[in-house]
Structures are given as structure tokens and as C-alpha cells.
Amino acid sequence: MPMSIQKIAHLAGVSVATVSRVLNNSDSVKDSNREKVLQAIANSNYQPNLLARQLRTARSSxxxxxxxxxxxxxxxxxxxxxxxxxxxxxxxxxxxxxxxxxxxxxxxxxxxxxxxxxxxxxxxxxxxxxxxxxxxxxxxxxxxxxxxxxxxxxxxxxNDVAAAQQLVGYLADGGRQRIALINHDLDYKYAQLRQQGYQRALAERQLSWQAIGYASALRFHAGKTAMLALLAEKQRPDAVFAVSDTLAAGAIAAITGAGLRVPEDIAVAGFDGTELAEMVSPPLTTLAQPxxxxxxxxxxxxxxxxxxxxxxxxxxxxxxxxxxxxxx
Incomplete structure (x- = not known):
């Protein structure tokens, strides 16, 4: 049977108002009385009614x-x-x-x-x-x-633009000439900004080749499907930047499933720095967010x-x- 505030007051030998003030962390309670109330609460496993407290304080926590x-x-x-x-x-x-x-x-x-x-x-x-x-x-x-x-x-x-720019720049500086992007839904701000960063990095290095695939969801199979579409183009990429580690994992599966090697034939980089990046094979280069x-x-x-x-x-x-x- 739940313990009421009245019973706590009776056990502690104080008024109901004193118990209420202790529950609400009021400063106007003598230390000795506070100790009595806290001891009574501890002895009875009392749990204050959160809804009642919410009504008193106008806070739900x-x-x-x-x-x-x-x-x-x-x-x-x-x-x-x-x-x-x-x-x-x-x-x-x-x-x-x-x-x-x-x-x-x-x-x-x-x-x-x-x-x-x-x-x-x-x-x-x-x-x-x-x-x-x-x-x-x-x-x-x-x-x-x-x-x-x-x-x-x-x-x-x-700063999604600068982060994507750094990652694509790293791929280009490693000698990759045909860097593709696997993006998500452009209704998301991060998708727009990472695409901008991708395009800026290519423009900075006068790399005119670009290819962008759009994954239907931030899921492994969506990344795989987007990568298969890129592989079906006349000229395949030699590197892929995916806007999430999950999409990048799908891209790796599509590449290896097609009999190609990562990174020898196609380098793959992800984004987010999730635990997944360390679990895939080969382990994933990624832009880690905190x-x-x-x-x-x-x-x-x-x-x-x-x-x-x-x-x-x-x-x-x-x-x-x-x-x-x-x-x-």
C-alpha cells in the first residue's frame, strides 16, 4: 500500500506542510526536521506523486x-x-x-x-x-x-559544408579522380550542406567528374541500392563519399558483391563516426561528429x-x- 504524505508527517513527527516543503527542496526547513522527514521517507520507500508535484510547480521535469x-x-x-x-x-x-x-x-x-x-x-x-x-x-x-x-x-x-569539403578533399588528395556522392533526402539541411561541401571540394581541385546518388532512407539496403546504380553508369567512380556510415556500409557491400575491391578499385568514406564504422570490412574512413x-x-x-x-x-x-x- 503506497505511503501518503500524511503518514510520512506522522512517522517523522512533523506537520504535513513541513513534509511538503522538504519534497519541494524549500530552504525554510530546519535541518533536524529535514533529517527526520528524509529518514521517514527512506524507511517507508515513499515515492512522491509526480503529477501532484507537477500541478504545484507547473513543471513536469x-x-x-x-x-x-x-x-x-x-x-x-x-x-x-x-x-x-x-x-x-x-x-x-x-x-x-x-x-x-x-x-x-x-x-x-x-x-x-x-x-x-x-x-x-x-x-x-x-x-x-x-x-x-x-x-x-x-x-x-x-x-x-x-x-x-x-x-x-x-x-x-x-559546419556540414566544411566537414564534407575536408573529407572529399582527403579522397581527392589521395589521387581519386572520379568521386561520387551518396546523399539522402534534400529536405534535410545536412544533406543540402554536405552536397555543397562535396561540390566545393571538387571545384577547388578542378575535378569536373561528379555523380550523385540519392538513397531512399538512411539504411544499409538503401546505400547498397544507390551504390549499385552508380556502378551501372558508363563510367564508374574510383571513390564514394556517403553522407552516413550506414549508407557507406551498404556501398561497401555493393562494391564487394560486384567483385570489386575496397579501397583498391573504389575507396569509400562515410560520415558520423558511429561504432558501425569500425565493424565493417575494411574499417571505414569517416568524418566523426561528437x-x-x-x-x-x-x-x-x-x-x-x-x-x-x-x-x-x-x-x-x-x-x-x-x-x-x-x-x-
Whole structure:
């Protein structure tokens, strides 16, 4: 049978008001009384009613995290970082796998309107952000890895153009002449920016050959299908840059399945620096994002907005790292 606040007060020999003040971390409680209440709680395994506390404080201590695809290892790592930071600050997360679907997002955002959550972190496609903005309104919001250009909403990400440029430059400087790109959906800002970085790196080195395949999803089989289409062209690439490690893994499978060698015939490079990059054969050269730290920073920014709604929007651009391995 659950222990009530009245029974805690009786056990501790204090008033119900004193127990309430202890539960709400009020400073106006004598240390001796606080100790009595905490001991009574410990002895009885009392768990305060979270909904009752929410009604008193107008805080739920919950945040909504809307990810585009939780099956994407990069998204999963970011969410781990968000959760770590949230738990350190006595918050919990609610996860919505939105697939950048506005109807699904709208349904989840009703939690925000109903004060079931205190704020939201989105990883949805750039193209859906203008539709989400009116639904979120002035409530605390941080964009992670995807962001709008106007700077009105706090965000955390990396410089995708410069990162992609560095990776493609590395392939070109290694003697590759025909570098292809396996991209994802251009509704995503990162997909647009990484394609820009790819094209800039080629232009810088006067490499006129280019080929771009678009994967239908950030999945292994989609990467494989996109790579098979590139192999079917009249002139095949001698290197491939895929915008995620998962797509790159699919590309390696397509290349080796066609009887070609990686990297001797075609070099392959990925993006994200997920654990998958070390698991494929040969191990994958990749542009590593600080995914977990990005999640932590996004959560820290959101908690800052929750605690100070008038604080200005911030844009945090994180460092990245080129990790070279046997695939390129």
C-alpha cells in the first residue's frame, strides 16, 4: 500500500506542510526536521506523486525529444547524450520517432501544449521546421543537427559544408579522380550542406567528374541500392563519399558483391563516426561528429531556456574529426 504524505508527517513527527516543503527542496526547513522527514521517507520507500508535484510547480521535469529515425546509429548516440544530461538535472525524456512526419509531430507536440513536457528538442528535417514552429510557439525549443537559418531558435550542430569539403578533399588528395556522392533526402539541411561541401571540394581541385546518388532512407539496403546504380553508369567512380556510415556500409557491400575491391578499385568514406564504422570490412574512413556531446549540449541549452525563457537563442557549432581507416 503506497505511503501518503500524511503518514510520512506522522512517522517523522512533523506537520504535513513541513513534509511538503522538504519534497519541494524549500530552504525554510530546519535541518533536524529535514533529517527526520528524509529518514521517514527512506524507511517507508515513499515515492512522491509526480503529477501532484507537477500541478504545484507547473513543471513536469520531462522533455520531448523528436528524432527523425531512432534506427540511425547517429540519432541513437545523440539521444543517449540528451538523456545523460537530462538525468543529471533530474529530468526524464519522452522519445518521439517522428520520421519528419508533420501529423505525427503535431500529435506529439500536444504534450507540450498540455504541459506534460517542459520543452522540446527536434532532429526533424529542415523542411518541416517551419510547420513545427507555430505548434511550438514561444515554448522552450532546441534544434539538434538540423536547424533553420534565421537563428531564432537555439541549435547545436557542426559546419556540414566544411566537414564534407575536408573529407572529399582527403579522397581527392589521395589521387581519386572520379568521386561520387551518396546523399539522402534534400529536405534535410545536412544533406543540402554536405552536397555543397562535396561540390566545393571538387571545384577547388578542378575535378569536373561528379555523380550523385540519392538513397531512399538512411539504411544499409538503401546505400547498397544507390551504390549499385552508380556502378551501372558508363563510367564508374574510383571513390564514394556517403553522407552516413550506414549508407557507406551498404556501398561497401555493393562494391564487394560486384567483385570489386575496397579501397583498391573504389575507396569509400562515410560520415558520423558511429561504432558501425569500425565493424565493417575494411574499417571505414569517416568524418566523426561528437554525437553524444551534441545531445548533451542540446539538452543543456533547452534546460537553460526552461529556467530562463527570456534568454537569447544560441547557435553552438561543435568540432568534428576526420578518422582515416583502411576503406580510403
Amino acid at each position: 520531462m522533455i520531448l525529444v523528436m528524432v527523425s529515425d531512432i534506427a540511425n546509429p547517429f540519432c541513437a548516440e545523440v539521444v543517449k547524450g540528451i538523456e545523460e544530461q537530462a538525468e543529471q538535472n533530474h529530468y526524464r525524456i519522452l522519445l518521439c520517432n517522428s520520421a519528419s512526419d508533420v501529423a505525427r509531430s503535431r500529435s506529439s507536440l500536444q504534450l507540450l501544449a498540455g504541459k506534460i513536457v517542459d520543452g522540446v528538442i527536434t532532429m526533424d528535417a529542415f523542411s518541416t521546421l517551419p510547420e513545427l514552429a507555430p505548434l511550438i510557439g514561444a515554448r522552450p525549443w532546441v534544434q539538434c543537427a538540423e536547424y533553420a537559418d534565421d537563428g531564432a531558435v537555439s541549435c547545436v550542430g557542426i 554525437s553524444r556531446e551534441m545531445g548533451r549540449q542540446a539538452c543543456a541549452l533547452l534546460l537553460k531556456r526552461i529556467n530562463d525563457p527570456d534568454s537569447p537563442a544560441e547557435r553552438i557549432m561543435m568540432p568534428w574529426q576526420l578518422i582515416t581507416r583502411a576503406s580510403a
